[in-house]
Amino acid sequence: MPFTIKVNGTPHQVEVDGDTPLLWVLRDILGMTGTKFGCGIAQCGACTVHVDGNPVRSCLLPVASIGDHPVTTIEGIGATKTGAKVQKAWLDLEVIQCGYCQSGQIMSATALLAKNPHPDSADIDAAMAGNICRCGTYVRIREAIKRAAGET
Amino acid sequence: MSSNQEPKVSRRTLLSGGLAGGFVLAFHWPLRAAPVKQTEQFRDQPDFAPNAFIRIDSTGKTTLVMPQVEMGQGVYTSIAMILAEEMDASFDKIALEHAPPNDKLYANPIFGIQATGNSNSIRAFWDKLREAGAAARAMLIEAAAQKWQVDPASCSAADGKVTHAASNRTLGFGELAHAAGKLPAPDKPKLKDPKDFSWIGKPIRRFDTPNKTNGKVIYGIDAMVPNMKFASLKVCPVFGGKVKQVDDRAAKTLLGVRQVIVLEDLVAVVGDHMWAAKKGLDGLVVTWDEGPNATISSADIWNDLRAASKKDGVVAKSVGDVNKGLAQGERYDADYELPLLGHATMEPQNCTVHLTADGCEIWTGTQVVTRAQEAAAKAAGVPVDRVIVHNHYIGGGFGRRLEVDMVDSAVRIARHVDGPVKVVWTREEDIQHDVYRPVYRNTISASLSNGRIVSWKYRVTGSSIMARWFPPGFQNGIDIDAVDSAIDMPYDIPNRVVEYVRAEPPAVPTGFWRGVGPNNNVFATECFIDELARNAGVDPIAFRLGMLDGTPRLKAALQLVAEKSGWGKPLPARAGRGVSVQPSFGSFIATVVEAEVDGQGEVHLRRATSAVDTGIAVNPDTIIAQLQGGLIFGLTAALWGEITIDRGRVTQSNFNDYRMLRIDEVPPIDVHVIKSDERPGGIGETGVAAGPPALRNAIYAATGVALRRLPIDRAAIAAKKA
Numbered sequence: 001m002p003f004t005i006k007v008n009g010t011p012h013q014v015e016v017d018g019d020t021p022l023l024w025v026l027r028d029i030l031g032m033t034g035t036k037f038g039c040g041i042a043q044c045g046a047c048t049v050h051v052d053g054n055p056v057r058s059c060l061l062p063v064a065s066i067g068d069h070p071v072t073t074i075e076g077i078g079a080t081k082t083g084a085k086v087q088k089a090w091l092d093l094e095v096i097q098c099g100y101c102q103s104g105q106i107m108s109a110t111a112l113l114a115k116n117p118h119p120d121s122a123d124i125d126a127a128m129a130g131n132i133c134r135c136g137t138y139v140r141i142r143e144a145i146k147r148a149a150g151e152t
Numbered sequence: 153m154s155s156n157q158e159p160k161v162s163r164r165t166l167l168s169g170g171l172a173g174g175f176v177l178a179f180h181w182p183l184r185a186a187p188v189k190q191t192e193q194f195r196d197q198p199d200f201a202p203n204a205f206i207r208i209d210s211t212g213k214t215t216l217v218m219p220q221v222e223m224g225q226g227v228y229t230s231i232a233m234i235l236a237e238e239m240d241a242s243f244d245k246i247a248l249e250h251a252p253p254n255d256k257l258y259a260n261p262i263f264g265i266q267a268t269g270n271s272n273s274i275r276a277f278w279d280k281l282r283e284a285g286a287a288a289r290a291m292l293i294e295a296a297a298q299k300w301q302v303d304p305a306s307c308s309a310a311d312g313k314v315t316h317a318a319s320n321r322t323l324g325f326g327e328l329a330h331a332a333g334k335l336p337a338p339d340k341p342k343l344k345d346p347k348d349f350s351w352i353g354k355p356i357r358r359f360d361t362p363n364k365t366n367g368k369v370i371y372g373i374d375a376m377v378p379n380m381k382f383a384s385l386k387v388c389p390v391f392g393g394k395v396k397q398v399d400d401r402a403a404k405t406l407l408g409v410r411q412v413i414v415l416e417d418l419v420a421v422v423g424d425h426m427w428a429a430k431k432g433l434d435g436l437v438v439t440w441d442e443g444p445n446a447t448i449s450s451a452d453i454w455n456d457l458r459a460a461s462k463k464d465g466v467v468a469k470s471v472g473d474v475n476k477g478l479a480q481g482e483r484y485d486a487d488y489e490l491p492l493l494g495h496a497t498m499e500p501q502n503c504t505v506h507l508t509a510d511g512c513e514i515w516t517g518t519q520v521v522t523r524a525q526e527a528a529a530k531a532a533g534v535p536v537d538r539v540i541v542h543n544h545y546i547g548g549g550f551g552r553r554l555e556v557d558m559v560d561s562a563v564r565i566a567r568h569v570d571g572p573v574k575v576v577w578t579r580e581e582d583i584q585h586d587v588y589r590p591v592y593r594n595t596i597s598a599s600l601s602n603g604r605i606v607s608w609k610y611r612v613t614g615s616s617i618m619a620r621w622f623p624p625g626f627q628n629g630i631d632i633d634a635v636d637s638a639i640d641m642p643y644d645i646p647n648r649v650v651e652y653v654r655a656e657p658p659a660v661p662t663g664f665w666r667g668v669g670p671n672n673n674v675f676a677t678e679c680f681i682d683e684l685a686r687n688a689g690v691d692p693i694a695f696r697l698g699m700l701d702g703t704p705r706l707k708a709a710l711q712l713v714a715e716k717s718g719w720g721k722p723l724p725a726r727a728g729r730g731v732s733v734q735p736s737f738g739s740f741i742a743t744v745v746e747a748e749v750d751g752q753g754e755v756h757l758r759r760a761t762s763a764v765d766t767g768i769a770v771n772p773d774t775i776i777a778q779l780q781g782g783l784i785f786g787l788t789a790a791l792w793g794e795i796t797i798d799r800g801r802v803t804q805s806n807f808n809d810y811r812m813l814r815i816d817e818v819p820p821i822d823v824h825v826i827k828s829d830e831r832p833g834g835i836g837e838t839g840v841a842a843g844p845p846a847l848r849n850a851i852y853a854a855t856g857v858a859l860r861r862l863p864i865d866r867a868a869i870a871a872k873k874a
Binding site for chain 1: 223225226358360361362365367368369371373374376382406407425426427496499545546578777780782785788807808812813814815816818820821
């Protein structure tokens with residue numbers, strides 16, 4: 001069945017079953033591989049994207065549920081003011097190691113700062129606890145969010 | 153062939169904001185339809201290619217070929233720094249490439265094959281890379297001196313240029329490349345005096361990270377090949393089992409499902425995208441022949457291991473007279489046990505394959521690129537030189553990608569597919585068909601006299617991974633990895649024996665896991681040392697300091713961490729500090745973990761502090777990052793990690809039941825790098841070994857309970873008084 005979804009401002013028409021998760025539409029059909037597959041059960045956050053600015057796990061989000069709500073992915077987040085600040089803070093503090101989870105980390109952090117420009121440590125922990133990093137970059141993620149908030 | 157090539161990166165500055173410049177990462181995907189031999193050194197003909205690592209063209213573009221893989225440990229940046237340092241290259245002109253599979257040119261000098269592991273990239277390549285850079289520099293200077301007809305000794309190099317100061321003449325490396333390419337390479341090029349290093353030792357920003365913030369970096373799982381299909385697989389849940397029967401009628405009716413493939417040991421569904429493949433797999437009705445392992449459980453594995461640990465082992469190290477020593481003073485005995493662990497790399501296992509009449513092309517991220525090539529050749533039934541491997545950035549290795557099973561199964565599936573196919577494992581398959589960190593049991597006896605250890609008898613029982621993976625590492629019954637950090641334990645003890653008993657767990661395949669042998673031996677040693685300190689009535693750090701005169705670098709690290717961690721300062725009830733020290737991977741590290749145990753036995757991490765002497769710290773910020781991350785990796789395992797086996801299959805399946813430490817559970821972590829002129833040590837795995845014993849000793853201090861097994865047993869420490 002055909003669906004039209006708007007990703008980073010551009011509409012795309014795809015022909016899939018309505019239960020197909022947004023993750024696989026992005027990666028395998030649209031070729032936007034920046035959003036990552038980690039677990040498939042919304043436990044790790046690697047697949048985090050924004051729908052209407054809210055962070056969602058795209059591995060469990062059926063394409064049929066999106067309608068005309070705008071989707072933003074890691075490929076588009078740098079075009080937002082907050083997203084660009086987060087990306088810069090990530091580099092300034094050299095957060096990243098293997099980097100596989102970092103698309104999701106940056107999407108979660110950007111969503112947090114967009115809603116709460118000056119989060120405290122508890123806010124950061126609550127907003128980021130759904131994103132697993134196996135390299136263990138958490139200490140620097142916490143610092144980088146504070147750095148990005150300071151530059152807001 | 154890759155349609156989503158990575159654009160060039162251009163951003164290179166010191167973290168402190170000093171030097172600016174472009175550090176370009178270029179990928180050279182072969183733009184060819186059919187596989188060709190991937191054995192030639194360079195495809196293009198550079199003006200100047202003094203060795204396998206460096207080539208410079210007439211524009212001065214300096215391409216550095218990376219013999220080790222980047223999986224987050226920062227090694228691409230460190231390797232480039234070493235080459236560029238000795239060359240006096242201009243960082244603006246540098247481009248990096250993944251090395252193609254070629255053991256002759258790019259073998260790790262320690263392993264003899266192209267492998268990235270054992271935290272030895274910098275240790276193994278230090279001399280070779282410095283000499284490669286210095287040779288290039290000497291040849292460029294010689295070329296300039298000949299052109300100017302001056303003594304080469306009167307010329308100098310800096311920032312990609314050669315200068316003759318006396319006549320105020322300068323030529324860029326690009327202008328000299330052609331002439332330098334005609335000169336012989338020097339046998340023993342002169343290396344820089346480390347005091348003249350301008351890059352090594354400074355916190356250089358990583359070149360791989362900008363594209364990791366914007367979705368542009370390409371991991372193996374992201375490879376996109378025109379007209380590719382997508383597949384996922386299900387292996388018999390019981391280790392070693394086979395497919396008996398498959399009913400694929402329902403699966404084949406699903407939209408997007410193209411093909412069901414049944415092999416001896418697995419089923420795969422090929423579709424238009426991963427969701428179709430996954431739904432197709434769920435729709436299959438598979439009957440398995442579970443085979444002889446279907447009755448094995450964790451209890452059997454532990455019973456076997458405990459029985460084996462009662463046997464005498466092969467003596468790997470003997471000093472003094474251990475039995476005589478044990479007869480003196482007060483004797484103590486303890487056993488420590490470590491569980492099976494999975495790797496759970498964030499990037500699930502994957503491999504993309506295109507088989508053609510001419511050969512085989514694969515796209516994946518591997519720590520062993522020549523082994524991946526050989527595995528593909530064998531599974532495809534083609535000669536090795538007809539296999540092209542596109543290696544990628546790796547979304548977590550941790551030892552999992554020292555194996556090539558994901559290449560083998562993908563190629564076997566691809567033999568039944570017309571055109572390219574990307575095989576991606578579900579997380580459940582990734583957890584249930586890993587190659588697991590083996591169970592270990594350590595049996596230790598020691599005697600104390602006048603507050604000092606006089607005898608130490610240590611027996612490690614466990615799988616020999618070396619015997620399978622690297623047979624030269626298993627000789628005369630001794631696995632050099634299994635006894636690593638046991639035979640070279642750092643304490644001055646006059647009578648000492650280390651034995652090894654090889655015991656392979658039934659059914660379960662075992663492999664390297666970040667931290668390898670030292671994880672086990674540092675844990676057992678440091679836990680027992682803490683118990684002995686308590687029996688001697690001495691503070692754990694003071695007790696250790698009294699036995700470290702033979703290892704002064706470790707002693708200095710321990711003194712520093714005592715100061716930086718606030719050791720000895722008051723703590724709340726049921727909170728404690730624990731210490732561990734280690735000489736592992738050529739680095740000397742002392743760590744203090746501070747933790748609190750609540751009434752239910754839940755452990756709350758409060759703080760972690762490490763002091764590290766890793767010799768010359770090539771990129772100090774990377775050293776800090778690896779310690780921070782390694783500690784979290786190790787603490788995750790200590791708090792949660794255990795794979796259990798029931799009826800021949802793994803009980804856990806995903807992150808809901810194979811728990812990872814999350815940001816809200818992670819404390820502040822401070823790492824102090826000690827300045828040193830010694831040769832560089834390894835760093836990537838060190839934190840993993842450091843965290844668990846320090847945490848366990850913190851719990852011991854907080855509760856008085858001497859845990860002797862991981863993961864942490866909450867019931868054992870609930871509501872106990874300190």
